[in-house]
Amino acid sequence: GESVGLHLPTLSVQEGDNSIINCAYSNSASDYFIWYKQESGKGPQFIIDIRSNMDKRQGQRVTVLLNKTVKHLSLQIAATQPGDSAVYFCAENRRGDNAGNMLTFGGGTRLMVKP
Amino acid sequence: DSGVTQTPKHLITATGQRVTLRCSPRSGDLSVYWYQQSLDQGLQFLIQYYNGEERAKGNILERFSAQQFPDLHSELNLSSLELGDSALYFCASSVAPAPLIGSSYEQYFGPGTRLTVT
Numbered sequence: 001g002e003s004v005g006l007h008l009p010t011l012s013v014q015e016g017d018n019s020i021i022n023c024a025y026s027n028s029a030s031d032y033f034i035w036y037k038q039e040s041g042k043g044p045q046f047i048i049d050i051r052s053n054m055d056k057r058q059g060q061r062v063t064v065l066l067n068k069t070v071k072h073l074s075l076q077i078a079a080t081q082p083g084d085s086a087v088y089f090c091a092e093n094r095r096g097d098n099a100g101n102m103l104t105f106g107g108g109t110r111l112m113v114k115p
Numbered sequence: 116d117s118g119v120t121q122t123p124k125h126l127i128t129a130t131g132q133r134v135t136l137r138c139s140p141r142s143g144d145l146s147v148y149w150y151q152q153s154l155d156q157g158l159q160f161l162i163q164y165y166n167g168e169e170r171a172k173g174n175i176l177e178r179f180s181a182q183q184f185p186d187l188h189s190e191l192n193l194s195s196l197e198l199g200d201s202a203l204y205f206c207a208s209s210v211a212p213a214p215l216i217g218s219s220y221e222q223y224f225g226p227g228t229r230l231t232v233t
Contacts, residue, residue, distance in 0.1 A: 032220065
């Protein structure tokens, strides 16, 4: 499959452990944040989102934490499974000039799950 | 399968040429987005359309243009191609054009078109 990035930071975890992937965002005016998962050869897949008026949101096995004070976002994956191996991107949403919106993506983190 | 389709899957062309990438959004989605993913630039937003109108522009070169047709499919036109334009081009779609309260802004990505310029 295609390589998403040759020099991505990599997080290697044991199957069954919890994973934490971190992301720093740049714009304090961003109002919405999303985590995406990208497997080799596929397009990004939505995992979980959070609005700027929240600091925590939970999904199935995933939790997103937002710290607006330090402009930091994290994704926690509980009981990591081999199928979680992928590149994970955070994205921040900003309003454009014409009521449009643009997502700015972080550089990505490669998660490798060891069986 | 996200429900977003993109054609072609692969495209190989020479420098100076022009190509058109096509995207069909998920049924019911009015907003379409184009992204470029390259090894050195990562995933970058290019442009957004909503119901046929351009809504937001990102780092899209003047050699690139896009449009959304009345049937909501979209095309991305890349002209005067350069080696550096080689990348994966993704289309995404969403119901709402923005993260509005009560509306889903989840963007569903297609499988991408891999463009190789030689």
